[in-house]
Amino acid sequence: MSYDKVALIGLGLIASSMYWAMKRAGMAAHVSGYARSSETRETARRIGLCDTVCDSAEEAVKDADLIVLAVPVGAMGRVAEAIAPHLKPGATVTDVGSVKKAVIDEVGPHIPEGVNFVPAHPMAGTEHSGPESGFASLYDNRWCLIVPHGASEEATAALETYWQALGANTQRMEPAHHDLVCAVVSHVPHLIAYTMVGVADDLRRVSDQEVIKFSAAGFRDFTRIAASDPTMWRDVFLTNKEASLEILGRFTEELFALQRAIRTGDGDTLFDYFTHTREIRRGILQAGQDTDAPDFGRIRKE
Amino acid sequence: MSYDKVALIGLGLIASSMYWAMKRAGMAAHVSGYARSSETRETARRIGLCDTVCDSAEEAVKDADLIVLAVPVGAMGRVAEAIAPHLKPGATVTDVGSVKKAVIDEVGPHIPEGVNFVPAHPMAGTEHSGPESGFASLYDNRWCLIVPHGASEEATAALETYWQALGANTQRMEPAHHDLVCAVVSHVPHLIAYTMVGVADDLRRVSDQEVIKFSAAGFRDFTRIAASDPTMWRDVFLTNKEASLEILGRFTEELFALQRAIRTGDGDTLFDYFTHTREIRRGILQAGQDTDAPDFGRIRKE
Ligand SMILES: NC(=O)c1ccc[n+]([C@@H]2O[C@H](COP(=O)([O-])OP(=O)(O)OC[C@H]3O[C@@H](n4cnc5c(N)ncnc54)[C@H](OP(=O)(O)O)[C@@H]3O)[C@@H](O)[C@H]2O)c1
Ligand SMILES: NC(=O)c1ccc[n+]([C@@H]2O[C@H](COP(=O)([O-])OP(=O)(O)OC[C@H]3O[C@@H](n4cnc5c(N)ncnc54)[C@H](OP(=O)(O)O)[C@@H]3O)[C@@H](O)[C@H]2O)c1
Secondary structure (H helix, E strand, O other), X not given: OOOOEEEEEOOOHHHHHHHHHHHHOOOOOEEEEEOOOHHHHHHHXXXXXXXXXXXXXXXXXXOOOEEEEOOOHHHHHHHHHHHHHHOOOOOEEEEOOOOOHHHHHHHHHHOOOOOEEOOEEEOOEOOOOOOOOOOOOOOOOOEEEEOOOOOOHHHXXXXXXXXXXXXXXXXXXXXXXXXXXXXXXXXXXHHHHHHHHHHHHHOOOOOHHHHHHOOOOOOHHXXXXXXXXXXXXXXXXXXXXXXXXXXXXXXXXXXXXXHHHHHHOOHHHHHHHHXXXXXXXXXXXXXXXXXXXXXXXXXXXX | OOOOEEEEEOOOHHHHHHHHHHHHOOOOOEEEEEOOOHHHHHHHHHHOOOOEEOOOHHHHHXXXXXXXXXXOHHHHHHHHHHHHHHOOOOOEEEEOOOOOHHHHHHHHHHOOOOOEEOOEEEOOEOOOOOOOOOOOOOOOOOEEEEOOOOOOHHHHHHHHHHHHHOOOEEEEOOHHHHHHHHHHHHHHHHXXXXXXXXXXXXXXXXXXXXXXXXXXXXXHHHHHHOOOXXXXXXXXXXXXXXXXXXXXXXXXXXXXXXXXXXXXXXXXXXXXXXXXXHHHHHHHHHOOOOOOOOOOOEOOOO
């Protein structure tokens, strides 16, 4: 089963990359798109993003077989509510949100009988956003997590095939587990990076000039992360509260232990800790998950 | 003034890269080298690292015009003590330690009258270590901070010229300021990365497999950092205690504020914080300090 018509609701980095990847894959589907602001819709028309750019979400989802919600996590519920009455029976609604439990809670209740809802999360991105930031190869060899949570096998499998055609590997996961894994490998690392940049920015004794000039030494990637879209990340932390706070709690606990070791001059504790963490890196190398471009999961447009 | 004989004490990443960069630059200086273990000395002889590999530090520094201490920060004092009686009058001793106040305190007292001590710190590295990890381009366009702290202008200028010939830009800095800047842009970011990897490794509910598999999403660079040499980093935190603890204090303070905003659902605080930190990134882009290979200041061997 493939989709004859795909509707992209929200036309930012994720949706525009999906569009270019669909075209690259030679998919025949007609793609309609809708974004909230007329500015984004104009831009989309100008750059040829989507086969049709619609002035309402209602119009965009009309007759669509696959509807992709590609707006910030906090806006998913309202968007779902608005399009619900206009969904075709048998259609599949999916989303690309970075958090899954909250999206299921917010979107799920609006999905009418006879429509499938298959949440998903492509684990790929850059620090750029908006309709002009997308590119066809964003999802190549990246993971797209599929969270069926009760959707039909047929609808789930079709969505997997779709994401694979866009270049991604797919894996099914439970909502709560998804949110915890993402808190560890993405959300909390991002919060930490934001914080570290905030600290540097705040320190008047280390002039901004110096922080910028010498930023190559461990800090530059933090600033890249800290340039990510504030709305998206606000929504991630507000909606993945539980897992984020749990991982943050663990993080500060461990950090305090190391801080104490520094204060008391306990070199053995530091040495053992630093030795232990080497193992996980070895695992990543063995799993072939390293590339020459460490980038916090970001991919650069060629 | 250029050096006729250069002695490298310690033959790891930093010293071996210096050797290859000296050869690349066509420097005429004879380079003698010494490492603590016979294993490293054997390796150095096998791969042609140094013109002469000596079996004692005393022999290596004999007649040398420039002596480079390239051992972990915590070992600098003992090495300086051992070589002190064998230094040629008029020679310059320098080091490459990541911390400067502690090195000055430990090494300074051993430097005899008539010998110059000009501490330095090349801000470049990889997560690899040992005699085989070095390469000629490590210092290209990187900053080497020079901390004269009372050395003669002539000796200081000569060391600057030397580092520039190895490919680096140089800048003079006061010891305490150096340690604070490095705590912000390098030391604390490294500690945070070690901690985040430790947390992930510890979480049994997120299997190691998953952390490794999905590590592309923000976490992989943390694991790269956390694979850095434990001895070097233990010494950095033990010897740059004051600045590290100060920056860590600021960091946890800010992190708690964000954690609280997450807990209380205060989206405005999160949004404002994330918007503010974007500015510093803009500064870095404007300063031309970004490259296509975000790498925590690491450079990869081609
Ligand atoms: N960027 C990443 O790294 C990444 C990775 C994986 C998943 N995701 C998820 O993908 C989704 C989209 O992210 P993105 O990076 O594509 O964002 P983006 O580039 O900022 O685009 C967001 C789109 O959503 C629209 N939008 C924003 N707020 C809205 C609201 N309140 N109501 C309706 N529409 C709204 C925007 O419309 P206007 O243009 O008209 O303002 C825009 O078209 C998010 O849920 C995010 O969590 C992002
Ligand atoms: N790596 C970086 O990212 C980086 C960046 C800037 C500055 N630095 C500084 O550069 C210095 C050297 O670092 P590196 O990366 O070159 O380290 P490395 O590759 O691990 O090499 C360290 C060298 O020091 C010797 N050594 C270790 N412990 C010693 C001891 N207790 N007494 C005498 N010799 C000892 C080792 O001898 P054996 O081989 O015989 O064990 C080896 O030759 C450190 O002070 C570090 O702070 C490092």
